[in-house]
Amino acid sequence: MVSGGITKFAKAHPDMDFRYMVKQAFDYAMNDVPNLTRDMIDGSVASYFSDHFTRQLKAASMVQDYLGLCPKPSKRIEGGGATGGLCFQAAWEAIASGRMNVCVAFGFETMSRVSTWKGNEFIAHASDTNFDYPVGGFYTGYYAMMVRRHMHEFGTTVEQMAMVSIKNHGNALYNPYAQSPMKLTIEDVRNSPMVADPLTMLDICTMSDGAAVCILASEEMAARLTDKPVKIIGIGAGTDSMRMADRPHGKVILLPHESESDYKNLKYPGVHSFRGGRMAAKQAYEMAGITNPLEELDFVELHDAYTSSEIQTYEDLGLCKYGEGGPFIEAGHSTLTGKIPVNPSGGLLACGHPVGATGLMQAVFAFWQLQGTIQKHLGNDHLQIKNARRGLIHSHAGTGTYITVSILEAV
Amino acid sequence: MSYEPGAQKIKLPETEEGTVLFNVDPIIIKHHYEIDYIHSYAQDSPFFAGLTKKKLLGSQCTQCNYKFATPRSHCMECGAKTEWFELPLEGKIHTWTTCYFGSEEFLKETPFTLILVEFEGVNTLFLSRLVGVEPGKAKIGMRVKAQFLRNCKFKPTDVYFVPA
Numbered sequence: 001m002v003s004g005g006i007t008k009f010a011k012a013h014p015d016m017d018f019r020y021m022v023k024q025a026f027d028y029a030m031n032d033v034p035n036l037t038r039d040m041i042d043g044s045v046a047s048y049f050s051d052h053f054t055r056q057l058k059a060a061s062m063v064q065d066y067l068g069l070c071p072k073p074s075k076r077i078e079g080g081g082a083t084g085g086l087c088f089q090a091a092w093e094a095i096a097s098g099r100m101n102v103c104v105a106f107g108f109e110t111m112s113r114v115s116t117w118k119g120n121e122f123i124a125h126a127s128d129t130n131f132d133y134p135v136g137g138f139y140t141g142y143y144a145m146m147v148r149r150h151m152h153e154f155g156t157t158v159e160q161m162a163m164v165s166i167k168n169h170g171n172a173l174y175n176p177y178a179q180s181p182m183k184l185t186i187e188d189v190r191n192s193p194m195v196a197d198p199l200t201m202l203d204i205c206t207m208s209d210g211a212a213v214c215i216l217a218s219e220e221m222a223a224r225l226t227d228k229p230v231k232i233i234g235i236g237a238g239t240d241s242m243r244m245a246d247r248p249h250g251k252v253i254l255l256p257h258e259s260e261s262d263y264k265n266l267k268y269p270g271v272h273s274f275r276g277g278r279m280a281a282k283q284a285y286e287m288a289g290i291t292n293p294l295e296e297l298d299f300v301e302l303h304d305a306y307t308s309s310e311i312q313t314y315e316d317l318g319l320c321k322y323g324e325g326g327p328f329i330e331a332g333h334s335t336l337t338g339k340i341p342v343n344p345s346g347g348l349l350a351c352g353h354p355v356g357a358t359g360l361m362q363a364v365f366a367f368w369q370l371q372g373t374i375q376k377h378l379g380n381d382h383l384q385i386k387n388a389r390r391g392l393i394h395s396h397a398g399t400g401t402y403i404t405v406s407i408l409e410a411v
Numbered sequence: 412m413s414y415e416p417g418a419q420k421i422k423l424p425e426t427e428e429g430t431v432l433f434n435v436d437p438i439i440i441k442h443h444y445e446i447d448y449i450h451s452y453a454q455d456s457p458f459f460a461g462l463t464k465k466k467l468l469g470s471q472c473t474q475c476n477y478k479f480a481t482p483r484s485h486c487m488e489c490g491a492k493t494e495w496f497e498l499p500l501e502g503k504i505h506t507w508t509t510c511y512f513g514s515e516e517f518l519k520e521t522p523f524t525l526i527l528v529e530f531e532g533v534n535t536l537f538l539s540r541l542v543g544v545e546p547g548k549a550k551i552g553m554r555v556k557a558q559f560l561r562n563c564k565f566k567p568t569d570v571y572f573v574p575a
């Protein structure tokens with residue numbers, strides 16, 4: 001990876017359409033690598049989730065021409081909430097296969113064009129429309145049922161969930177790209193309106209408008225473009241059944257630092273854990289040669305659409321064992337000064353979640369962290385993790401149906 | 412183009428329709444869109460037919476015997492054909508939530524309670540609504556039984572659960 005750019009995530013950007021939002025992030029990324037000219041770009045991969053929100057089929061073609069990238073190759077990647085992570089990996093594939101030397105991954109979403117509850121209806125159509133949606137399709141409801149079971153299996157508490165909200169909204173106070181920086185208390189989170197029991201308004205990310213761009217290049221080209229490239233050393237992805245009711249109750253997929261005896265009585269994944277996240281992590285760790293993620297990673301940017309999913313994801317990623325996610329946040333391990341900062345950017349909870357841009361935004365933040373350029377790009381260095389060598393980004397779709405994990409390393 | 416004197420002016424018919432305007436800088440207008448689909452339940456149709464007879468039909472694998480609580484005409488475990496079997500009409504709550512907000516279509520029905528039902532001897536769960544329990548008062552492990560709408564709508568909400 002040689003550059004990145006973000007168009008501020010906001011409730012609405014009525015002054016810019018999706019083409020202009022991407023253009024802003026693209027120009028930022030291009031300006032950051034002056035040696036890169038547009039003719040050196042071999043093609044692009046586009047990331048946006050919903051044709052409903054866009055009210056425009058083939059919207060990526062309109063971005064491609066707006067950026068002046070025609071007639072170079074391009075395609076759209078779509079995979080729900082994981083669209084951005086999948087797009088990032090598609091750009092990596094274009095480079096790794098040798099098809100391209102420079103590939104632009106661009107992502108956006110324009111969610112402000114309908115009311116919040118119509119937006120929730122659109123998103124709920126990413127659940128089985130024969131059997132799940134008509135029963136009362138609502139993603140917050142689905143995740144509420146998942147964490148309710150997590151609480152039952154492991155004793156996770158709503159206060160532990162609130163701590164995730166406090167941490168991520170607090171980190172975002174230092175991130176000018178974030179939509180909802182806030183200083184919060186456990187009471188603030190628990191007293192905010194109940195959306196789907198036990199998840200309150202402050203346990204949930206918001207809908208947003210925004211865009212993000214990553215520029216990836218071959219090693220040889222990267223060396224010509226920048227003296228601070230970041231290497232992608234691990235790629236993994238996983239899936240699970242569309243209907244969460246269909247998830248099996250079997251055995252845990254083990255990471256190298258775990259053993260079968262850790263989970264004698266646990267039925268897995270059920271609806272309490274994300275099997276696809278574990279699969280993605282396992283593949284990415286194998287490729288990167290990581291055997292103890294807690295020790296071998298310096299930070300994580302993960303898909304915290306809900307406070308509960310951050311806790312569940314600590315476990316899927318093996319930062320702790322299954323069942324230890326609640327105590328993990330309670331002990332402060334994932335705070336900025338903890339063992340492994342998680343979502344130093346503020347995550348989805350505080351940055352916002354313009355779906356197609358989100359996974360790429362995580363990559364841009366990870367890139368800046370590993371370059372050591374947070375001060376330059378954010379205007380302050382509060383969120384800069386000292387000597388960050390390796391970071392993990394994690395993108396996640398609908399109740400865990402698609403999940404990606406990518407690992408980046410400073411060069 | 413040059414102005415041609417004497418060229419006939421062509422008028423489009425005028426209508427009473429207008430545009431809802433939210434803002435002028437930038438210009439933000441209301442854009443309407445809706446559609447009716449011609450939707451087939453295809454191989455899952457017997458499940459919906461079952462609801463009209465007050466039956467819950469699950470899918471059992473003809474090879475590995477895996478039992479799915481939802482329709483699936485091929486086994487997710489081994490890929491073989493499944494056959495229909497009748498699910499018990501009683502089970503227990505595996506997990507639940509009460510929704511105080513929801514998708515626009517269901518907002519008027521809030522608060523409503525969603526449950527995943529666990530059936531004895533069946534490998535997977537079943538999503539439904541719980542009726543007859545105060546919002547926020549469901550419990551994991553609570554015994555529930557199926558009830559059916561008298562007039563079917565051929566929707567999964569033709570069945571719902573109440574305390575057993």
Ligand SMILES: [Zn+2]
Pocket residue numbers: 472473474475476477486487488489490491
């Ligand atoms: Zn089978």
